[in-house]
Amino acid sequence: MSRIGKKPVELPSGVSAQVKGQTIEVKGPKGTRSFTAGDDVDIILDGNVVTIKPRGLSKRARQQWGMTRSMVANLAQGVTDGFKKELELVGVGYRAAMQGKDLKLSLGYSHEVIFTVPEGISVTVPKQTEIVVEGMDQQAVGECAANIRKWRSPEPYKGKGIRYKDEYIFRKEGKKK
Structure with missing residues (x-):
C-alpha cells in the first residue's frame, strides 16, 4: 500500500x-x-x-x-504559493544581473553568459551574488535553477561556483608539499 x-x-x-x-x-x-x-x-x-x-x-x-x-x-x-529555488554565486568577480527578461552572469569566463528565462518562470536578483527562481510549476522551476547552476557548478577545492542556498559542498584538501 x-x-x-x-x-x-x-x-x-x-x-x-x-x-x-x-x-x-x-x-x-x-x-x-x-x-x-x-x-x-x-x-x-x-x-x-x-x-x-x-x-x-x-x-x-x-x-x-x-x-x-x-x-x-x-x-x-x-x-x-508557488515554488522557489534560491541560488548563491561564490567566487571572486562572480555576479548576476537582470538585463530585461534575460539573466546576465559573470562567471570568470572570457565572456558574459546570457541566460534566457523560460516562459512562466520569474527570476529576480536581490543581490549581485543571489538569484531567486520562482514559478507555479515545480518541475520547471527546478529545471531552470539546474540550468543556471550548470554554467559553473561548485568545485570541491575552493567551493567556487553557483550553488543552491544552504547546499553543503564536500570540500577536499589540496596538494601537500
Missing part, C-alpha cells in the same frame, strides 16, 4: 478543482494548472478534498498511485 497515495489532498481556500475523466484542472490565485493521470488510477473529487485510488493491484497501478497524489498536491501548492 502506498503511504503517500493513501493521504487525501485537501485544497486550500480560494482553490477550486475540476475533474474530467483522467484530467484534473486546479484554479487558484496564481493561475490554472492541469495534470492528466494514467489509466491505472481514479481521481475522485469530493468537495475540497481530492483522493486517488488505484484501479487494481498491479505493480504499475501502485506506482502511479503515489506519483499521481504527489502531482495533484503540487498543483494545489503551485497555484497558491
